[in-house]
Amino acid sequence: MTAYKKLSKEELKREYEAVSSEFSVLCEKGLKLNMARGKPSKAQLDMVSDIFDVVRKPEDFIIDGVDARNYGNLEGLSAARSYWADMLGVRPEQTFVGGNASLQLMYDLISKAYTHGLLHSQRPWCREEKIKWLCPVPGYDRHFKVTESFGFEMISVPMTDEGPDMDRVEELVKDPAVKGMWNVPKYSNPDGVIYSDATVRRIAALKPAAPDFLLMWDNAYCVHEFFGEFVPFLNILEECEKAGNADMVFEFASTSKITLPGAGMSVMAASEANISYLSKLIGIQIISYDKVNQLRHVKYLKDKEHTLELMKRHAAIMGPKFKAVLDTLDEKIAPLEIAQWKRPKGGYFVSFYAMPGTARRTLELCKQAGVTMTGAGATYPYGKDPEDSNIRIAPSLPPVSELEQALEVFCVCLRMATLEKLMA
Amino acid sequence: MTAYKKLSKEELKREYEAVSSEFSVLCEKGLKLNMARGKPSKAQLDMVSDIFDVVRKPEDFIIDGVDARNYGNLEGLSAARSYWADMLGVRPEQTFVGGNASLQLMYDLISKAYTHGLLHSQRPWCREEKIKWLCPVPGYDRHFKVTESFGFEMISVPMTDEGPDMDRVEELVKDPAVKGMWNVPKYSNPDGVIYSDATVRRIAALKPAAPDFLLMWDNAYCVHEFFGEFVPFLNILEECEKAGNADMVFEFASTSKITLPGAGMSVMAASEANISYLSKLIGIQIISYDKVNQLRHVKYLKDKEHTLELMKRHAAIMGPKFKAVLDTLDEKIAPLEIAQWKRPKGGYFVSFYAMPGTARRTLELCKQAGVTMTGAGATYPYGKDPEDSNIRIAPSLPPVSELEQALEVFCVCLRMATLEKLMA
CATH class of the missing domain: 3.40.640.10 (Type I PLP-dependent aspartate aminotransferase-like (Major domain))
Structure with a gap:
């Protein structure tokens, strides 16, 4: 994997063709995955439902x-x-x-x-x-x-x-x-x-x-x-x-x-x-x-002390999801040098910065492939990100297996949107 | 018991002395009773607490x-x-x-x-x-x-x-x-x-x-x-x-x-x-x-049908309280011809109309004797009853025994306030 900025025009074109066909295959799967909101997962809800006793x-x-x-x-x-x-x-x-x-x-x-x-x-x-x-x-x-x-x-x-x-x-x-x-x-x-x-x-x-x-x-x-x-x-x-x-x-x-x-x-x-x-x-x-x-x-x-103990149990569910996101991005996106992202230790989101001018297009492609994410621009007043760059990834809701699928889609869509921009 | 309007000045004075001494006795009891708000009673709450199962x-x-x-x-x-x-x-x-x-x-x-x-x-x-x-x-x-x-x-x-x-x-x-x-x-x-x-x-x-x-x-x-x-x-x-x-x-x-x-x-x-x-x-x-x-x-x-069945069970608790209020007023106040009141078949209140200009004073006396009622005037915009007449009786919260005590106090205070007015 080479950084996109080092690719020649011809290589960019070849990469785009490869990514496009990956995208087509993903679209055909008819996925329906959601990383839009910071919603706790069913496992977390089940874990605390003894509160009703x-x-x-x-x-x-x-x-x-x-x-x-x-x-x-x-x-x-x-x-x-x-x-x-x-x-x-x-x-x-x-x-x-x-x-x-x-x-x-x-x-x-x-x-x-x-x-x-x-x-x-x-x-x-x-x-x-x-x-x-x-x-x-x-x-x-x-x-x-x-x-x-x-x-x-x-x-x-x-x-x-x-x-x-x-x-x-x-x-x-x-x-x-x-x-x-x-x-x-x-x-x-x-x-x-x-x-x-x-x-x-x-x-x-x-x-x-x-x-x-x-x-x-x-x-x-x-x-x-x-x-x-x-x-x-x-x-x-x-x-x-x-x-x-x-x-x-x-x-x-x-x-x-x-x-x-x-x-x-x-x-x-x-x-x-x-x-x-x-x-x-x-x-x-x-x-x-x-x-x-x-x-x-x-x-x-x-x-507070007892609450912190409970939060450790939430962390045991949430942690692996955030690890999956970060590992995937490190493996599939980092070498391409086309984006940056934060490495939070808490909260509910991974804040991702795509190449300026590609966030909206990336999420449009995700939607086509059946993955719903927080709308581009949502993290800015009036829903307008002046750079069209920030994407909020919310990995909490899907189980890890679905999350991995959603991330695969996201990475392909990001690459595709970036290549479109670079080739324009 | 004679209607107050038929009493002579002297008789009014004697009645006032009698009522005042009743009032003093009640004050000494150190009661703490509440008929202020339309709050369901503990018996009603207990009756439905299986909702949490x-x-x-x-x-x-x-x-x-x-x-x-x-x-x-x-x-x-x-x-x-x-x-x-x-x-x-x-x-x-x-x-x-x-x-x-x-x-x-x-x-x-x-x-x-x-x-x-x-x-x-x-x-x-x-x-x-x-x-x-x-x-x-x-x-x-x-x-x-x-x-x-x-x-x-x-x-x-x-x-x-x-x-x-x-x-x-x-x-x-x-x-x-x-x-x-x-x-x-x-x-x-x-x-x-x-x-x-x-x-x-x-x-x-x-x-x-x-x-x-x-x-x-x-x-x-x-x-x-x-x-x-x-x-x-x-x-x-x-x-x-x-x-x-x-x-x-x-x-x-x-x-x-x-x-x-x-x-x-x-x-x-x-x-x-x-x-x-x-x-x-x-x-x-x-x-x-x-x-x-x-x-x-x-x-x-x-x-709705099942809810109406439950409401019958509430009625079995509420009904006797409203009956106690109405019976007491019929017995102790009606013959004096100094007030009127409604006879509701539902809701949470008995609306009582004292002689104009006596509601505030009646409730002031009730308070002195340890019985809290909805403030006079509360049932009118800006808390101002132009007639100073309407009193909202809320009998739902106290058990019947306490309610009867509270009503006794209310009747004495009403008579006292009315006599003060008639003698002024």
Whole structure:
């Protein structure tokens, strides 16, 4: 295998013919494989389904004098707040335990900023002329969709190996129209970057012109290692507090990838002043979230230590899938010198950078061959990757055997799209 | 016992002294009783807690080829949509099954009207100069809080024994600023009124000036009889469709008072065009609601017929409590001719009308004697009952023995407040 850049025009043509015929053979197989979303696999779901055994009898539902089955306790069961405090290193009073989706808590927060304003807002955001928002790229498509949906102007900030480019962020927040910023601080989606302590501290110490700047801290993969040991993370609430920015940050997490994606437990953590302000607004929309599910989770997961043990068992399922992806890319793509990719130790994705101008075409070919991947551009605001290069590989859902087939298809399609580009 | 209006000044004074000393005795008991909210009792919760036995093993979670534990199916499990279609008499495609709270679906709908607009909106409601909203009174405090929270001007419409005063409603909707109306069409909160078919049809045939008029149809007590047989109700979606208003109405229901208040299943029903429009917006905020809980409910409740059987068992617990309230009032208050009250056959409340100007004082005295009731005025927009008369009695939570104590306190406090008024 020779690097494509060293091939002559004639050799490129021959390679293209070979790859094309490989592609045709794959298309004829009528595959139907999916590497589109970060969905846990059935094996992972089965592994944790004994969670449904832990609360069943009438006496199981009473905890700290509260009947989890009835209305009440908007901010969550006291035991659930303590669980998340342990997980995130914050105080129980700084937590608000929600329903099955942290995305809903994030959306609700931004929606309430829009309709009612935040604690330090001068007016609801719907009364502002223009709202701008910082988006480290590549990033999480569902984050971007939320801010797009409210009409905010999204400004891309490049990611480095230590997190977002902070020189750029510090400059941008001088604009009072810049009202917030998305972050996935640990195993960022999709790059798998862990923000360095220095970056976290620079973020916590930001001096935004907007008094109600909203630091969205989506700690979705806070305990989600699949290679190696648990990597500790700074308490962003504490760092913000130290920097005089106690009310600037909201942290989010969930058990969607610890227990069950469709039936997990979410949390929002923030200063007590923020929790109190938000609880008043959230109390208008719901009497309480599903506390039986909270109770079930607390009894099943117990605490951070016990949760980390469970995450080791997830890693035993996830690790081999990520190894399969990386091994295949190392073997089949690396020698061609046509792409780069990250080597994450946790999270749910492998971020892949094809030769500029080939990502969209690669995924189009994958689709023809029956392999669904996250759409090209999805990892950028408005779905537009200016380089047409980033591809998010999500290997968690398919069993290893299917994954290997899907990767074979991906490699062939990538080579084909690259050759088309080189020959054009 | 003599009607108070027939008592002389001197007799009133003597009666007041007698009642005051009864009150003092009650205060010394140090009671702590609660008739504030429509919360099901522990006996009801225990009765249905076998719901947690129905899905437990890995194979239990797969239905119609969908794994309820994973992400997906935003509009709800197909089986859950069919269940609600059966319950409400609508088509499955007209349903959207949510999380544990119909209030959240209602709030989200109004919030989205505010931030993004509805299907037929000319602009998001936050861009309208003024929004007005019709509130049949007395009504549900949490409804009023939602529309108050968005700054809508709430206009009270008196309730009759057949539902809201429709002459008034038809007149009011000629104002294009009037964007919607709250309704609890069966066993209205708190009066327990069932809207007559004629009223329902007049509502369905409204010709509001606002093209995006939003008929909120909170069918919270659709199967919640505690005396007598199930009372059928018209399909409001069909009635609106027949009147050329297919997209005007959103119906809501939940199992909060069928299974569990904190961990039930909610639904929103509307035209397919509305469900499709809303699903796109809701898809930004959540990937899917808790489908394991949906599955659990479908397996446990099965269908409308089976649900009605369960409601008979709830009625066996609820009925005696309502009988205790009505019997006590008939015995201790009726002869005094100082108040009136409704005699509902379902729902969760007894709506009580004290002599004008005495409701607040009555409840203040109750509080002193250790009995918490729904705050006076709560059943009116902005918490202000112009007559200071309506009191919502919620007898569901306490066991009958506690309920009888609480009612004794209530009757004494009512008499005392009335005498104070008569003597002033």
